[in-house]
Amino acid sequence: xxxxxxxxxxxxxxxxxxxxxxxxxxxxxxxxxxxxxxxxxxxxxxxxxxxxxxxxxxxxxxxxxxxxxxxxxxxxxxxxxxxxxxxxxxxxxxxxxxxxxxxxxxxxxxxxxxxxxxxxxxxxxxxxxxxxxxxxxxxxxxxxxxxxxxxxxxxxxxxxxxxxxxxxxxxxxxxxxxxxxxxxxxxxxxxxxxxxxxxxxxxxxxxxxxxxxxxxxxxxxxxxxxxxxxxxxxxxxxxxxxxxxxxxxxxxxxxxxxxxxxxxxxxxxxxxxxxxxxxxxxxxxxxxxxxxxxxxxxxxxxxxxxxxxxxxxxxxxxxxxxxxxxxxxxxxxxxxxxxxxxxxxxxxxxxxxxxxxxxxxxxxxxxxxxxxxxxxxxxxxxxxxxxxxxxxxxxxxxxxxxxxxxxxxxxxxxxxxxxxxxxxxxxxxxxxxxxxxxxxxxxxxxxxxxxxxxxxxxxxxxxxxxxxxxxxxxxxxxxxxxxxxxxxxxxxxxxxxxxxxxxxxxxxxxxxxxxxxxxxxxxxxxxxxxxxxxxxxxxxxxxxxxxxxxxxxxxxxxxxxxxxxxxxxxxxxxxxxxxxxxxxxxxxxxxxxxxxxxxxxxxxxxxxxxxxxxxxxxxxxxxxxxxxxxxxxxxxxxxxxxxxxxxxxxxxxxxxxxxxxxxxxx
Numbered sequence: 001x002x003x004x005x006x007x008x009x010x011x012x013x014x015x016x017x018x019x020x021x022x023x024x025x026x027x028x029x030x031x032x033x034x035x036x037x038x039x040x041x042x043x044x045x046x047x048x049x050x051x052x053x054x055x056x057x058x059x060x061x062x063x064x065x066x067x068x069x070x071x072x073x074x075x076x077x078x079x080x081x082x083x084x085x086x087x088x089x090x091x092x093x094x095x096x097x098x099x100x101x102x103x104x105x106x107x108x109x110x111x112x113x114x115x116x117x118x119x120x121x122x123x124x125x126x127x128x129x130x131x132x133x134x135x136x137x138x139x140x141x142x143x144x145x146x147x148x149x150x151x152x153x154x155x156x157x158x159x160x161x162x163x164x165x166x167x168x169x170x171x172x173x174x175x176x177x178x179x180x181x182x183x184x185x186x187x188x189x190x191x192x193x194x195x196x197x198x199x200x201x202x203x204x205x206x207x208x209x210x211x212x213x214x215x216x217x218x219x220x221x222x223x224x225x226x227x228x229x230x231x232x233x234x235x236x237x238x239x240x241x242x243x244x245x246x247x248x249x250x251x252x253x254x255x256x257x258x259x260x261x262x263x264x265x266x267x268x269x270x271x272x273x274x275x276x277x278x279x280x281x282x283x284x285x286x287x288x289x290x291x292x293x294x295x296x297x298x299x300x301x302x303x304x305x306x307x308x309x310x311x312x313x314x315x316x317x318x319x320x321x322x323x324x325x326x327x328x329x330x331x332x333x334x335x336x337x338x339x340x341x342x343x344x345x346x347x348x349x350x351x352x353x354x355x356x357x358x359x360x361x362x363x364x365x366x367x368x369x370x371x372x373x374x375x376x377x378x379x380x381x382x383x384x385x386x387x388x389x390x391x392x393x394x395x396x397x398x399x400x401x402x403x404x405x406x407x408x409x410x411x412x413x414x415x416x417x418x419x420x421x422x423x424x425x426x427x428x429x430x431x432x433x434x435x436x437x438x439x440x441x442x443x444x445x446x447x448x449x450x451x452x453x454x455x456x457x458x459x460x461x462x463x464x465x466x467x468x469x470x471x472x473x474x475x476x477x478x479x480x481x482x483x484x485x486x487x488x489x490x491x492x493x494x495x496x497x498x499x500x501x502x503x504x505x506x507x508x509x510x511x512x513x514x515x516x517x518x519x520x521x522x523x524x525x526x527x528x529x530x531x532x533x534x535x536x537x538x539x540x541x542x543x544x545x546x547x548x549x550x551x552x553x554x555x556x557x558x559x560x561x562x563x564x565x566x567x568x569x570x571x572x573x574x575x576x577x578x579x580x581x582x583x584x585x586x587x588x589x590x591x592x593x594x595x596x597x598x599x600x601x602x603x604x605x606x607x608x609x610x611x612x613x614x615x616x617x618x619x620x621x622x623x624x625x626x627x628x629x630x631x632x633x634x635x636x637x638x639x640x641x642x643x644x645x646x647x648x649x650x651x652x653x654x655x656x657x658x659x660x661x662x663x664x665x666x
Contacts, residue, residue, distance in 0.1 A: 003028065004052050006066065008036060008045035009076075011104070013095035017048055019058060021065040028069060031077035033104060035067040035112045042067070044112045046100060048076050071107065071114060073233070074250045075100065081250040084287045088248065088280060093645060093658040094273030103248060106225050116226030132210030137176060141169050144315045145176050151313060152291055159282050161262070161303050162295040164317030165326060165548065166519025170295045171201075172321070174258050175208035177293060182211050182238045186255020186290075190241045191277060193264035195219050196457045197481050201260065202241040213239030216246045219454050244269060244277040247284060255290055257281050261480060262294035262303060263512055265663060274659040278303075297519055297550070298512040301505070301561070304554050305568040320523070326548045327490070327521045327528025329514075334494070334535045337425035338433050344491060344531050345437060351488050352441050352470045356526050358489035359472045361479065361517045362430050365401065365449055367393035369424030373412035380413055380420065386618035391422045392449065393429075403620045430493070431473050438471060446474030479517040485524040492517055495532035499539055503665060504566050511541050511553055565630065567661075573641065574659040575627040577611070581653065582623045586611070588654045589625035596629070599644055606631045606641070615666050622655075626665065 006028065007017045020036055022028055032047045054060060074081045085103075089096040109115050137145065148160055164170045178188045192201050198215040206213050214228040214237050231237045235252050242249075244267055247257075259267075259278050267277040278294065279302075285292035294303055294312075307314040320326065332341050348358045368391040371380040380389045382400035389398040389407070397406040410420045427447050435443060444450075444460060451457045457477075464472060467486045472478065498510040514532055522528020534542060544553035562569050575596075577589045589611035600606040609628040617624055631637045650656045 002052055003050040005054060005063065006034075006050050007048045008034065008066075009048050009097060009100065010036075010038065010043065010045045011097045011101035013097045015097070018045075019051075019054065019063060021063045022050070023065050026066060026069060028066070029072065029077065031073045031075050033070040033073055033108065035070055037064050037067065042112050044070060044104075044108055046073065046075050070112065073104075074252055078250065078252075080288050084284045085248070085250070087283060087287070088273065088275060090642075091283075092273040092275050092660050093642070099248070099273065102245075103250070106222070107229060114226065115222050116230060133207050135172065135208060137172055138169065138321055140317055140319065141173050141176075141321065144173050144317065147315060148177065148291075148293065148313075149180070156313075157285065157289060157291045158311070158313060159285070159303075159306070160291070160293045160313040160315060161299055161307050162293060162315045162317070163299050163304075163550070164295070164297060164315075165320060166297045166515070167320035167322070167324065167326075167523045168297070168317035169321030170297075170317065171204055171260070172208070174260065174293065174295065175205055178205060178239065178256060178258065179209045181256040181291075182209060184255060185253075187232070187235060187238055187240060187251055187253050188256045188258065189246065189251065189254055189281075190239065190258045191247060191260065191267070191281060192241065192243060192481070193261050193266035194477070194480055195243055195454060196451075196461075196477060197260075198241050198243065199454065199458050200461065200481070202239065205239050205241065209239065211238040213237050213241060216240060216242035216249070217454075218243070218245070247277045247281045248275075254288060257285050257290065257292040259292065259294045261296055263296045263298050263300040264480065265509065268663050270664070272657045274657070274662070276661060276663070279661065298515045299550075299554075301508050301554060301558060302568045305558060322524070324522060324524070325527070327518055327530045329518055329530040329532060329546050329548075331495070331532050331534040331537060331542060331546075333537065334533055338429075339533075340437075340491070341531070344489075347529065348471070348489055348491075349438065352438060355467065355470065355486070356488040357464070357467065357470050357472060357484060357486045358491065359474060359478065359484075359487055359517075359520060360430060360434060360491045360493065361474055362425065362427050362493040363475050363513070364424075364426045364494075365392075365447060365475060366390035366399065366426035367428035367432075368422035368426055371398055371410070371420045371422055373415060373417050374419060374421050375417040376412060376415040378412055378414040383413075384618070384621040385616070387616060390426065393432075394449065402616065425493070427473055427475055434471060434473065441471045442469045443471040443473065444469040446472055446478040448475065448477065451477070476513070479513065479520070482520060483523055484520055486526060487521050487523070488526040488528060490518055490521045490528065490530045492530070492532040494535065496534055496536050496539065496541065499536045499541075504561070504572070505663060507539070507541055507557055508554075511545065511550070511557075514541075514545055515548070515550065569633075570630050571633045571637075571660075572662045573629045573631065574662040574665065575629070575645075576657045576659055577625045577627070577650070577654060578619075578622045579651075579654040580622055584651060584654060585623045585625055588650050588656075589627060592648055592650075592656070593627050595648065596627070596644060606637060628662075628665070 003022045005019050006022050009017050089099050195217045202213050202215050216228050232240045262278050269275050306312040370388050382405045385402045392399050399406045411418045431445050464484050496510050498506050518530040579585045597608050607630040611625045611627050614626050
């Protein structure tokens with residue numbers, strides 16, 4: 001068919017596909033990203049289809065020509081990849097053109113040109129490869145690999161969850177599976193929850209497989225990110241290691257998806273579209289008819305439940321790969337912010353003498369979590385967010401962790417008093433205290449404010465692995481996937497503080513965090529010891545934690561969730577309403593609640609809860625209200641609610657977004 005005209009999708013939700021003339025000098029195909037003129041402004045779009053004749057209601061004179069081709073893509077050309085992106089749009093209630101815009105914004109500049117060069121030779125240096133080393137699997141790992149491959153040979157590509165204790169060698173299993181898929185000529189997408197894990201994951205895979213690979217994450221420079229995407233999308237590399245957003249990119253020839261640390265909350269996007277990368281990866285694999293493997297030492301309740309009902313396959317590793325015992329977990333009571341048992345201090349001092357390492361975990365940035373006026377007792381808050389400012393002693397600032405507002409002059413915003421008291425424990429204060437306890441130690445802090453870029457992060461991991469420090473302090477960044485050979489002691493401050501949160505998954509998140517942090521100890525050269533501070537020592541998580549009994553914990557956890565009809569047995573959707581005018585937000589939220597409540601009143605299976613202020617009730621000067629809906633996990637309920645949601649309207653100044661499968665009420 002002669003390609004006279006092209007229907008072009010514009011990356012804006014308010015514009016339907018438009019028709020443009022195909023110039024004779026351009027060789028264009030479906031999926032090509034092209035430059036066009038729209039309302040006297042240069043922009044870009046994607047060719048959806050071609051036609052020979054114009055519709056009767058359109059005049060030839062009104063049709064503008066395509067200005068030029070920017071890059072090829074599989075969008076619209078590959079039905080499976082396009083179907084996945086449309087599913088992402090429809091399931092998470094986010095406009096398809098906006099999905100497309102997010103995909104291509106790292107590639108296309110504001111001038112409608114490629115951010116990088118399209119010459120393949122220019123991007124070779126962005127890839128990494130080396131000769132593979134020789135590493136063999138132990139008998140338990142071989143059994144898991146064999147079991148998975150048997151299902152694949154039978155064309156059973158339903159998701160597999162590999163549940164293995166910390167240090168059981170799940171990454172070696174993943175590398176073995178990746179090697180087999182790559183040898184068949186396919187690419188592998190390997191997802192990790194944090195940017196800091198990308199380099200280590202890629203290095204490990206390349207060491208085991210020897211093929212070329214790239215990393216993809218938002219902290220890369222624009223040109224380096226372009227090079228990685230160009231290589232991945234043009235099959236110049238076999239291994240793609242990425243964080244959450246990498247699952248959305250339309251790579252040409254995937255043969256396997258791995259989701260490492262599948263339980264991690266970082267896989268959830270906490271702004272529109274509110275997709276969960278693990279769940280999106282599972283749907284992507286199903287649509288592309290390729291296998292997917294999930295891994296964790298503390299699987300999510302969702303994945304565990306899916307295994308229990310036969311939806312996923314389950315593989316279990318109960319021992320560490322090197323036969324080392326799991327570290328003993330002891331709890332100690334909370335007796336103050338800076339309290340540490342004397343026996344613990346003596347153990348750490350002894351470890352320092354023996355050139356062994358100790359990790360102190362505290363998931364709080366800054367020096368002090370509150371700045372309080374001694375005169376009027378007002379807690380200093382961010383003027384644009386309803387949250388307390390955190391004192392950062394190193395930078396000399398009071399800082400908002402949500403909008404980055406800061407102030408360097410410490411006076412009370414309420415009464416003007418020129419002095420503030422700093423209360424609460426942050427990682428900086430813990431560092432200061434530990435230096436007093438252990439003045440001869442070499443200490444490194446593993447937190448966002450100390451390690452500000454990926455280079456510093458990688459250097460810190462390397463230095464700790466080489467035993468250049470004997471005390472490590474860290475926030476949640478230090479808990480994920482790292483191997484520190486000489487780490488003996490792990491001390492967890494406020495270990496179970498998450499139990500105080502009004503959240504369905506609080507106990508699950510708490511168990512996961514403690515287990516993951518504890519799992520860093522005793523993996524190689526030394527026997528691990530764990531001390532965890534318990535604010536709620538009678539809670540049932542502790543009896544399971546001390547026995548490293550995740551299956552026992554999750555069974556007990558799920559038993560009461562089933563009785564209360566909570567996820568994973570049901571589905572939570574949160575309607576998030578926000579705006580600058582508090583009354584308008586409240587009125588709109590109430591109006592939406594009334595409409596939904598009236599519509600579902602006859603349905604006993606759908607529960608709608610009145611509008612509530614979330615814990616973060618104002619962010620960046622926008623007031624927020626949430627409406628929670630708990631519904632059955634059925635297609636009919638999903639479709640019913642989707643139709644209802646599409647019927648909702650709000651004033652222009654009010655934003656309404658839909659957090660599908662919400663995992664947090666904030």
